[in-house]
Amino acid sequence: MQSASFFELLAALLPAENLKVAEEDMRPYECDGLSMYRALPKCVALPEDEAQLAAVMKLCHMHRIPVVARGAGTGLSGGAMPSPDALLLSTAKMMRLISVDPLACTAVVQPGFRNLAISEAVSQYGLYYAPDPSSQIACTIGGNVAENSGGVHCLKYGLTVHNIRKLRVVLMTGDIVEIGSDALDSASPGGYDLLALMIGSEGLLGIVTEVTVKLTPKPQLAQVALASFASVEAAGAAVGHIIAEGIIPAGLEMMDKVATEAVEGFVHAGYDLNAEAILLCESDGTPEEVADEMARVAEVLRNAGATDIKVSQNEAERLRYWSGRKNAFPATGRISPDYYCMDGTIPRAQLPRVLNVIAELSTKYNLRCANVFHAGDGNLHPLIMFDGNVPGELERAEEFGAEILELCVEVGGTITGEHGVGVEKINQMCVQFSPKELARMHEIKHAFDEHGLLNPGKAVPTLHRCAEFGKMRIGKGKPMPFADLPRF
Amino acid sequence: MIESWQNQIKAAAAKGEKLTIHGSGSKSFLAPQGQGEVLDTRAHAGIVEYDPKELVIVVRCGTAIADVEKAMAAADQMLAFEPPHFGEHATMGGMVASSLSGPRRPYSGAVRDFVLGCKVIDGKGDHLSFGGKVMKNVAGFDVSRLLTGSLGTLGVITEVSFKCLPLPKAQQTRAFEMDAQSAIVAMNRWYAEANPVTATTWVNGKLYVRLAGAEPAVNSAVARLGGEALSDDVDWWRDWREQSHAFFGGDGPLIRVSCKSTAQWGDLANGADMQAIDWGGAQRWLRTASIALPAIREWARAEGGHASVFRGATSQAERSESLQPALSEVSQKIKASFDPYNVFPSLS
Numbered sequence: 164m165q166s167a168s169f170f171e172l173l174a175a176l177l178p179a180e181n182l183k184v185a186e187e188d189m190r191p192y193e194c195d196g197l198s199m200y201r202a203l204p205k206c207v208a209l210p211e212d213e214a215q216l217a218a219v220m221k222l223c224h225m226h227r228i229p230v231v232a233r234g235a236g237t238g239l240s241g242g243a244m245p246s247p248d249a250l251l252l253s254t255a256k257m258m259r260l261i262s263v264d265p266l267a268c269t270a271v272v273q274p275g276f277r278n279l280a281i282s283e284a285v286s287q288y289g290l291y292y293a294p295d296p297s298s299q300i301a302c303t304i305g306g307n308v309a310e311n312s313g314g315v316h317c318l319k320y321g322l323t324v325h326n327i328r329k330l331r332v333v334l335m336t337g338d339i340v341e342i343g344s345d346a347l348d349s350a351s352p353g354g355y356d357l358l359a360l361m362i363g364s365e366g367l368l369g370i371v372t373e374v375t376v377k378l379t380p381k382p383q384l385a386q387v388a389l390a391s392f393a394s395v396e397a398a399g400a401a402v403g404h405i406i407a408e409g410i411i412p413a414g415l416e417m418m419d420k421v422a423t424e425a426v427e428g429f430v431h432a433g434y435d436l437n438a439e440a441i442l443l444c445e446s447d448g449t450p451e452e453v454a455d456e457m458a459r460v461a462e463v464l465r466n467a468g469a470t471d472i473k474v475s476q477n478e479a480e481r482l483r484y485w486s487g488r489k490n491a492f493p494a495t496g497r498i499s500p501d502y503y504c505m506d507g508t509i510p511r512a513q514l515p516r517v518l519n520v521i522a523e524l525s526t527k528y529n530l531r532c533a534n535v536f537h538a539g540d541g542n543l544h545p546l547i548m549f550d551g552n553v554p555g556e557l558e559r560a561e562e563f564g565a566e567i568l569e570l571c572v573e574v575g576g577t578i579t580g581e582h583g584v585g586v587e588k589i590n591q592m593c594v595q596f597s598p599k600e601l602a603r604m605h606e607i608k609h610a611f612d613e614h615g616l617l618n619p620g621k622a623v624p625t626l627h628r629c630a631e632f633g634k635m636r637i638g639k640g641k642p643m644p645f646a647d648l649p650r651f
Numbered sequence: 652m653i654e655s656w657q658n659q660i661k662a663a664a665a666k667g668e669k670l671t672i673h674g675s676g677s678k679s680f681l682a683p684q685g686q687g688e689v690l691d692t693r694a695h696a697g698i699v700e701y702d703p704k705e706l707v708i709v710v711r712c713g714t715a716i717a718d719v720e721k722a723m724a725a726a727d728q729m730l731a732f733e734p735p736h737f738g739e740h741a742t743m744g745g746m747v748a749s750s751l752s753g754p755r756r757p758y759s760g761a762v763r764d765f766v767l768g769c770k771v772i773d774g775k776g777d778h779l780s781f782g783g784k785v786m787k788n789v790a791g792f793d794v795s796r797l798l799t800g801s802l803g804t805l806g807v808i809t810e811v812s813f814k815c816l817p818l819p820k821a822q823q824t825r826a827f828e829m830d831a832q833s834a835i836v837a838m839n840r841w842y843a844e845a846n847p848v849t850a851t852t853w854v855n856g857k858l859y860v861r862l863a864g865a866e867p868a869v870n871s872a873v874a875r876l877g878g879e880a881l882s883d884d885v886d887w888w889r890d891w892r893e894q895s896h897a898f899f900g901g902d903g904p905l906i907r908v909s910c911k912s913t914a915q916w917g918d919l920a921n922g923a924d925m926q927a928i929d930w931g932g933a934q935r936w937l938r939t940a941s942i943a944l945p946a947i948r949e950w951a952r953a954e955g956g957h958a959s960v961f962r963g964a965t966s967q968a969e970r971s972e973s974l975q976p977a978l979s980e981v982s983q984k985i986k987a988s989f990d991p992y993n994v995f996p997s998l999s
Contacts, residue, residue: 353971
């Protein structure tokens with residue numbers, strides 16, 4: 164009975180075309196970028212403005228209906244995976260650019276505005292929005308805020324959390340709050356930094372309806388060096404030497420041979436296929452500054468044993484060198500029916516050890532693995548290749564991935580650098596955090612969402628789940644991830 | 652030390668008593684006088700880990716900021732948010748708990764932007780660890796940044812890891828005779844035009860612009876912007892950061908306004924010499940009686956920020972701004988989860 168009246172009330176809040184309840188209309192929403200996990204939601208709501216969104220939240224709160232928020236659905240950890248008993252709330256219809264202040268270097272956008280579209284809209288003022296996740300053509304700023312997204316320029320320009328000034332947020336109760344300010348203080352005197360807490364909270368604390376982003380002046384020039392190495396160890400060591408030289412490159416990326424081979428067959432970026440690993444090192448700033456830094460970078464790379472160094476001579480060449488890195492995921496998708504992207508971060512000094520273990524695991528699980536690596540900030544993206552149609556391969560890929568993540572924690576790193584925990588890495592949270600730390604996170608969620616209605620079951624595991632996970636590991640000697648998730 | 656603090660906190664919780672977390676006391680003007688026994692963070696000091704190549708330093712709470720900066724300078728690195736010390740023995744724990752950033756803040760980021768991880772003993776005596784020592788980490792809620800600026804209300808921050816940045820190779824400060832409104836426009840425009848600006852302050856009719864980075868970048872910016880060279884610029888910026896500059900002298904209260912960087916000059920303190928413009932326009936310092944605070948707060952709110960008495964406050968209401976009711980409720984619940992027995996100072 165309650166359910167019927169909920170739908171009637173919901174239908175009164177939204178234009179008919181913005182509420183989807185038929186199975187065929189909801190099918191496009193059944194998964195995000197982690198497509199191996201699928202489910203149909205209870206219904207899909209697409210509010211057009213903050214008032215509609217707040218009204219939907221309030222109604223869900225009253226009826227205790229869980230809410231899963233969704234941006235463009237490009238997330239890689241299943242954070243926007245629907246649940247049959249939850250309303251899926253899409254911000255796709257809230258996609259306006261509200262204002263730009265070129266002098267203050269800020270812009271205000273709605274959550275459904277695309278990441279790259281911000282940079283395009285402010286380009287005329289010589290500004291851009293710095294965080295650039297690979298999915299930036301499609302992903303939305305609301306999703307970026309939820310995941311604290313990164314990209315290839317984080318070492319110098321920061322993550323989403325470093326580039327957001329203010330959020331308007333609808334809480335589960337329907338209350339609308341402003342967090343952060345138009346000034347530089349993220350918290351007001353006597354208040355907590357709730358802005359930092361909200362960013363990367365994976366839709367567990369509130370739904371963002373308006374985002375004030377910080378814009379960065381576009382550097383006059385950017386150049387990228389492409390260096391080849393005879394081993395991944397040598398390339399990894401070169402990264403440390405660049406940092407030791409006092410250089411913070413605008414981007415510093417590494418790819419192993421499996422990755423470059425996949426990429427070259429796809430976009431012809433001009434990578435050296437004889438190299439065991441390549442480094443991309445970008446410098447930006449004034450022409451004089453770039454010339455100075457590039458000369459120093461080239462010297463460091465040569466001394467570190469680079470077998471070949473090419474420096475982009477024009478913008479087209481720079482973009483071509485980057486195109487390989489930015490297309491590493493789809494390129495891997497071309498040489499393998501399926502792939503599974505991991506996202507651990509490690510202290511950089513541990514790179515040789517971690518890559519060696521990944522190579523051993525690749526043999527153990529009999530699955531190929533390409534490694535692309537945000538080398539400057541230690542963020543690894545091993546791409547495990549498998550065929551979902553071969554019985555057992557998906558399970559092997561998941562076990563392989565879980566072992567990589569646990570290794571990242573063991574060497575002093577983290578299970579996720581920028582993709583989020585979602586449903587994917589929820590068991591590994593039990594490895595990274597103690598029960599008391601996880602309990603504190605649940606209490607923080609409770610402070611925002613008393614009844615646990617926002618994106619339940621994601622990002623922070625229950626202690627019960629961790630206990631079960633622990634038992635499973637003792638019983639089998641190895642983890643069996645996601646044992647209780649539905650398989651499709 | 653950790654265990655003894657855990658016991659001290661548990662004992663206070665059991666007896667319903669309060670504790671005050673205290674470092675060197677350099678920033679005690681930011682909060683009301685504490686109650687109960689003092690927990691002195693200086694007993695837990697030292698650099699735990701520092702590998703300049705990793706760009707990460709891990710320190711215990713009682714370590715002097717000066718010691719950390721010295722160790723980092725030896726490796727040509729720095730805390731890029733340029734923290735004010737406000738005392739020779741100021742500690743890293745106090746720096747994080749008070750979340751004060753210096754002149755570089757608009758251009759590099761705030762304390763919280765460089766915090767990678769925190770360990771904390773909460774009001775139940777549990778020692779918890781959040782974040783870590785890597786640059787990118789989105790596992791779980793960002794509790795380390797929540798603890799940054801929590802002013803000892805959530806627990807004792809015992810250990811913090813920070814991202815380090817290299818010291819700039821070159822630095823120069825240029826001074827310009829300019830009225831306040833022109834200075835506000837210049838500060839904003841010169842940054843937006845991609846100059847390597849790392850500090851901007853207008854005080855007593857002069858705009859000071861610090862340029863730093865690669866030598867060719869600094870030189871070309873100097874040629875573009877002009878102005879006069881400031882010869883003793885390292886000392887000048889230290890005095891400014893530490894509030895030992897003459898503007899901050901005298902006994903009257905000091906009001907801090909946080910506002911949109913482009914907010915137009917407002918004569919909020921009876922005369923241009925009673926106001927300084929900092930942080931590219933986003934921070935304004937006023938020397939005026941706190942009786943003017945309500946009007947200043949109204950101005951600050953209209954300009955997207957807030958205002959409070961930074962030094963010389965006579966009440967907690969002058970130090971802090973009230974929150975929206977829904978956020979106040981969330982904050983109180985967070986406080987209660989960390990400190991259910993109210994061992995630590997209450998959230999204002």
